Amino acid sequence: MLKEMSGKMCSSSNSVVQAQKLVDQLRVEANMERIKISLTAADLVKYCQDHRRSDPLLTGIAASSNPYKDKKSCVLL
Amino acid sequence: MCDQTFMAATFGPCDSCGKTGPLMNIYIKNEPVNYCSFCVEVMAYRGLQKGETLETLRQESDTLKKKLEEERGKLNDVELHQVAEKIEVVGALSIKTRRVLKGHGNKVLCMDWCKDKRRLVSSSQDGKVIVWDGFTLNKENGVSLPCTWVMACAYAPSGCAVALGDGLDNKCSVIPLSLDKNENLATKKKSVAMHTNYVSGCTFTSSDMQILTSSGDGSCALWDVESGQLLQSFHGHTADVLSLDLSPSETGNTFVSGGCDKKSCVWDMRSGQNIQTFENHESDINCVKYYPSGDAFASASDDATCRLYDLRADREVAIYQKDSIIFGASSVDFSLSGRLLFAGYNDYSINVWDVLKVTRVSILFGHENRISRVCVSPDGTALCSASWDHTLRIWA
Numbered sequence: 001m002l003k004e005m006s007g008k009m010c011s012s013s014n015s016v017v018q019a020q021k022l023v024d025q026l027r028v029e030a031n032m033e034r035i036k037i038s039l040t041a042a043d044l045v046k047y048c049q050d051h052r053r054s055d056p057l058l059t060g061i062a063a064s065s066n067p068y069k070d071k072k073s074c075v076l077l
Numbered sequence: 078m079c080d081q082t083f084m085a086a087t088f089g090p091c092d093s094c095g096k097t098g099p100l101m102n103i104y105i106k107n108e109p110v111n112y113c114s115f116c117v118e119v120m121a122y123r124g125l126q127k128g129e130t131l132e133t134l135r136q137e138s139d140t141l142k143k144k145l146e147e148e149r150g151k152l153n154d155v156e157l158h159q160v161a162e163k164i165e166v167v168g169a170l171s172i173k174t175r176r177v178l179k180g181h182g183n184k185v186l187c188m189d190w191c192k193d194k195r196r197l198v199s200s201s202q203d204g205k206v207i208v209w210d211g212f213t214l215n216k217e218n219g220v221s222l223p224c225t226w227v228m229a230c231a232y233a234p235s236g237c238a239v240a241l242g243d244g245l246d247n248k249c250s251v252i253p254l255s256l257d258k259n260e261n262l263a264t265k266k267k268s269v270a271m272h273t274n275y276v277s278g279c280t281f282t283s284s285d286m287q288i289l290t291s292s293g294d295g296s297c298a299l300w301d302v303e304s305g306q307l308l309q310s311f312h313g314h315t316a317d318v319l320s321l322d323l324s325p326s327e328t329g330n331t332f333v334s335g336g337c338d339k340k341s342c343v344w345d346m347r348s349g350q351n352i353q354t355f356e357n358h359e360s361d362i363n364c365v366k367y368y369p370s371g372d373a374f375a376s377a378s379d380d381a382t383c384r385l386y387d388l389r390a391d392r393e394v395a396i397y398q399k400d401s402i403i404f405g406a407s408s409v410d411f412s413l414s415g416r417l418l419f420a421g422y423n424d425y426s427i428n429v430w431d432v433l434k435v436t437r438v439s440i441l442f443g444h445e446n447r448i449s450r451v452c453v454s455p456d457g458t459a460l461c462s463a464s465w466d467h468t469l470r471i472w473a
Contacts, residue, residue: 015118016118016121016122016131016134017117017118017121019131019134019135019138020121020134022134022138023134023137023138023141025313025351025354026138026141026142026145027141028350028351028352029141029145029352029353029354030141030144030145030148032352032353032391034148034149034152034389034390034391035152035389035390036152036154036390037152037153037154037155037156037157037160037387037390037392037394038154038155038160040372040387040389040390040394041155041156041157041160041161041387041390041394042160043370043372043389044157044368044370044372044373044387044415044432044433045160045161045164045433047368047369047370047372047414047415048164048414048415048416048432048433049164050414051369051413051414051415052414052416054413054414054457055412055413055414055416055417055457056413056456056457056458056459056473057170057172057412057413057417057453057457057458057459057460057473058167058170058412058413058414058416058417059168060168060170060171061458066458066473067195067212067458068175068176068211068212068458068459068471068473069175069473070175
């Protein structure tokens with residue numbers, strides 16, 4: 001049994017350490033407190049709506065205030 | 078690909094069997110001991126509770142997995158796009174290429190913006206790292222590290238240094254930036270992190286003092302820049318970790334990572350504990366990015382989809398996909414409000430998705446090879462994309 005284990009150490013399906021860790025991890029995750037999507041999604045939507053005016057890529061900002069957009073150049077006659 | 082990896086801080090004779098090798102530092106009855114991985118296995122086997130066998134553990138993990146599925150299913154009372162039905166559609170976007178940054182001699186693998194919103198750092202496969210001024214296209218600093226692939230780069234919050242993740246050296250180093258263009262910065266390179274495989278991602282935490290790295294060795298790690306000491310390591314992925322992102326929330330001490338095991342994991346930085354795991358993708362996850370509020374994150378994968386995960390509902394809430402999109406997505410980033418999701422693909426395009434209505438808003442064309450990274454500037458005015466076509470583009 002022990003010899004078998006040493007050869008298959010790296011395979012997760014036979015390792016006791018891996019199995020124990022997996023069970024411990026799943027226990028932690030199963031006990032997590034979760035909130036319904038209708039509530040959490042509403043929060044995501046609210047965040048977007050609250051910040052939409054300060055999102056330059058979404059609303060587009062004038063060339064004069066966007067350093068990357070080319071400004072109309074002045075021609076000196 | 079990693080098998081049974083662990084952060085081996087010690088090498089020497091095992092306290093149990095005496096064989097010399099990499100040792101795991103563990104505690105037995107609160108006494109620290111150093112055992113080789115075989116002896117740890119034997120001990121774990123002996124430590125099984127009465128009646129427990131490998132079989133019972135496997136059965137328990139199966140039941141727990143089913144319970145998890147059930148719990149998550151209970152919360153799925155409505156779809157995200159249904160909640161978003163009432164809000165107005167995103168108007169036509171006027172996003173175009175405004176700058177093309179040329180200067181790299183090979184595939185540009187990574188880039189990052191500086192907090193001053195105009196500087197950015199980019200790194201490429203030929204070992205060159207360039208700091209650019211995005212407004213003027215001026216190359217402010219350049220470092221040449223000839224024998225390496227710089228797969229990851231990050232700007233320090235202060236703007237005074239950059240961190241570089243090495244693909245061949247397996248290290249993450251920090252280089253202080255200088256105002257003197259002629260100074261040879263390569264000599265000031267300071268190694269901070271050491272992994273046993275390539276460093277795929279790196280980021281500073283809230284200050285210049287700590288770096289978080291992700292690696293092909295399947296682990297993530299938190300390091301102290303000054304001493305190079307490993308502060309915390311994060312194990313749980315069963316294959317290469319390709320990406321990580323720090324939570325933007327001020328109270329959050331968490332980060333998310335994604336990798337070749339198709340899983341994305343959320344971690345507690347202080348304890349090293351894996352808090353949440355998501356296994357929905359059908360292929361490697363190339364990039365993970367937090368939603369601006371910190372309550373959700375998006376992931377990009379080789380399965381040609383990007384997905385949104387809600388952390389409080391603990392489940393996937395949206396899939397951004399189209400039958401016509403068949404190439405893998407390599408990178409994602411959110412716009413400032415979180416309404417738009419920019420995703421770079423291996424078909425050379427960047428798709429812009431409406432995060433809430435789960436529809437595609439626009440496609441940005443221009444690059445002539447795969448997109449390796451997309452990143453929105455800190456003030457949200459521009460998007461920068463890095464590509465295998467040796468250039469970077471700034472879109473606004």
